[in-house]
Amino acid sequence: MRKPAVTSVPIAALMAERWSPRALDSSFSVTSDQVRALLEAARWAPSFGNTQPARYLVGLRGTPSFDAILSTLNSGNQAWARRASLLLIGVMVTTNAKGSVPYAEYGLGLASENLVLQAVELGLVAHQMAGF
Numbered sequence: 001m002r003k004p005a006v007t008s009v010p011i012a013a014l015m016a017e018r019w020s021p022r023a024l025d026s027s028f029s030v031t032s033d034q035v036r037a038l039l040e041a042a043r044w045a046p047s048f049g050n051t052q053p054a055r056y057l058v059g060l061r062g063t064p065s066f067d068a069i070l071s072t073l074n075s076g077n078q079a080w081a082r083r084a085s086l087l088l089i090g091v092m093v094t095t096n097a098k099g100s101v102p103y104a105e106y107g108l109g110l111a112s113e114n115l116v117l118q119a120v121e122l123g124l125v126a127h128q129m130a131g132f
């Protein structure tokens with residue numbers, strides 16, 4: 001289902017077409033190339049000093065990793081997120097050899113939006129959650 005954003009002037013289709021549905025198709029499976037494209041898009045996000053702080057824990061439905069990630073969500077999110085074909089947890093590197101990584105949280109956010117927009121490009125949907 002499409003739910004294009006109503007904007008005062010045209011914006012890029014990738015952003016206008018992005019939204020966060022909860023009605024997910026539990027018979028759909030992402031391909032490994034699609035997962036790779038999502039992560040590659042995240043990898044190419046800008047970051048402070050190119051420190052690239054974003055990392056993702058990956059769980060494909062039907063694997064123990066998926067079940068482990070699902071179990072961390074609150075019950076409201078579990079109710080619909082269990083039908084996702086892929087669950088990711090975004091985490092960030094906060095220290096490196098030079099000490100603390102500046103703006104790591106900002107970097108994770110930028111990487112995650114890249115990932116979400118790549119999902120739109122692939123004809124997928126992505127729904128972010130902070131309800132653990």
Ligand SMILES: Cc1cc2nc3c(=O)[nH]c(=O)nc-3n(C[C@H](O)[C@H](O)[C@H](O)COP(=O)(O)O)c2cc1C
Binds near residue numbers: 018077127128131
């Ligand atoms: C950091 C963050 C946390 C969110 N947490 C949840 C969540 O726990 N559960 C949920 O259903 N949606 C969650 N959302 C989705 C937002 O509610 C959604 O993006 C917002 O209502 C705007 O709707 P749209 O994405 O369809 O444009 C979260 C989004 C972000 C960016």
